[in-house]
Amino acid sequence: MARPARARIDLDAIRHNARLAQTLAPDSQLMAIVKGNAYGHGAVPVARALADQVDGFGVACIEEARELRDAGIHNRLLLLEGFFTADELDEIDRLRLDVTVHSDYQCHAIEQANLSEPIAVWLKVNTGMNRLGFAPEDIPGLIQRLDRSRLVSERILITHLAQADNPGASTTKDQLARLEKLMDQCSNLPLSIANSPGVLGWPATHANWIRPGMMLFGANPIADTQPGLKAAMTLESAVIAERRIEPGDTLGYGDHYRANRPMRIGVVALGYADGFPRHAPNGLPVQIDGHDSVLVGRVSMDMLTVDLTDLPDARVGSRVEFWGSNVPIETIALECGTIPYELVSQITARVTRTYSY
Structure with a gap:
């Protein structure tokens, strides 16, 4: 696969x-x-x-x-x-x-x-x-x-x-x-x-x-307006592994995130070599199988981690949307301290592009 x-x-x-x-x-x-x-x-x-x-x-x-x-x-x-x-x-x-x-x-x-x-x-x-x-x-x-x-x-x-x-x-x-x-x-x-x-x-x-x-x-360059644009790109991947961590455990490189409760973590196949911003913060919104969740831990080259704790049905294979029609790219850009132009332009060739007509 x-x-x-x-x-x-x-x-x-x-x-x-x-x-x-x-x-x-x-x-x-x-x-x-x-x-x-x-x-x-x-x-x-x-x-x-x-x-x-x-x-x-x-x-x-x-x-x-x-x-x-x-x-x-x-x-x-x-x-x-x-x-x-x-x-x-x-x-x-x-x-x-x-x-x-x-x-x-x-x-x-x-x-x-x-x-x-x-x-x-x-x-x-x-x-x-x-x-x-x-x-x-x-x-x-x-x-x-x-x-x-x-x-x-x-x-x-x-x-x-x-x-x-x-x-x-x-x-x-x-x-x-x-x-x-x-x-x-x-x-x-x-x-x-x-x-x-x-x-x-x-x-x-x-x-x-x-x-x-x-x-x-589909990105709106003028804040606080609703011009009727439709998002053209949905960036997504899937959970490829699960892990449970306990209060006080750290996650990923540099102890960037420390758990304050028992957590179930999903490892997702997407990283900065795919063009996803390494500096994306903890708490960045994502959707997992259509349900709201957040990124936790530091983005690495090929993987990142998301919170599955409150999503009992999420598992290996669950779809994770990072931006698109459900997660506005303008929100992600603002949280990452950049603009939508940069986010979409830096997605690398390693990410497969598929087209619907």
């Missing part, structure tokens, strides 16, 4: 979440972000499930784009980080990719390129994220420069929101104000602003293209 650690992916939930994004931004085209192996969900099966529903896919790098093209994905593909060296432009040309341009070296490389056809360029505008992109005042000159090269088929402006998941912060309004001044000069160009929290919480950011990522997989 195979190791029971599983990530069950509900592709219909992903399609539902994409429809929700389209409903929220009906006048926008949808670029589904599937970088990082679709946030750990599997880029190829996710792209195949959405291919007839979205206008394009966003990936981080040419390796991710190549994987989708090799799998028969013909939708528009955008390299969100652009290219890193000029020699990538040959494959960008061959694969017919859109490119983000955020630095002068990329502009220069396009000007010098020998392309079979002009390419679509998404000019990155730094409106306050201060990570990638050109200052807004430099954009008009860059547009003229790229136009002179005659190697650009389409120009789209793109920026990234730094704090859209916090509706109380002024950051998003400040970014939009900086962008508004630029659009007075570039009103004829398509614009892309909204990430997942932008789609959900900031209608003013929807513009011509939305770029939902994590919301497609």
Whole structure:
């Protein structure tokens, strides 16, 4: 029998979440972000499930784009980080990719390129994220420069929101104000602003293209709201052994947990080599055969331990859900001091992914 650690992916939930994004931004085209192996969900099966529903896919790098093209994905593909060296432009040309341009070296490389056809360029505008992109005042000159090269088929402006998941912060309004001044000069160009929290919480950011990522997989990036998303990944495994411990006994590495009552412990086949966070705290909620329980003891490489004491029917083979439709991933992320994006993205290849359609 195979190791029971599983990530069950509900592709219909992903399609539902994409429809929700389209409903929220009906006048926008949808670029589904599937970088990082679709946030750990599997880029190829996710792209195949959405291919007839979205206008394009966003990936981080040419390796991710190549994987989708090799799998028969013909939708528009955008390299969100652009290219890193000029020699990538040959494959960008061959694969017919859109490119983000955020630095002068990329502009220069396009000007010098020998392309079979002009390419679509998404000019990155730094409106306050201060990570990638050109200052807004430099954009008009860059547009003229790229136009002179005659190697650009389409120009789209793109920026990234730094704090859209916090509706109380002024950051998003400040970014939009900086962008508004630029659009007075570039009103004829398509614009892309909204990430997942932008789609959900900031209608003013929807513009011509939305770029939902994590919301497609069912995690809500804005606390204390109920947007109607469906969880796409259920992370689960099974109890592979039982043990009884007495008051004062310790459990696992480093005496991380000490029992204060007689306990029945379940050993579960999941650990940090599977991508489950080693720093997950005692008391982290789990479900065992549909009943609430908690993690106890330190997460090790291949195993962790859960409390079976108050679950008399739990035994070897009992199913343990760590997040999914019954255990919200937002709760687990908060307890672990991280975000859902990290939790799903770090699930390793050792965890078998299964897909329902």
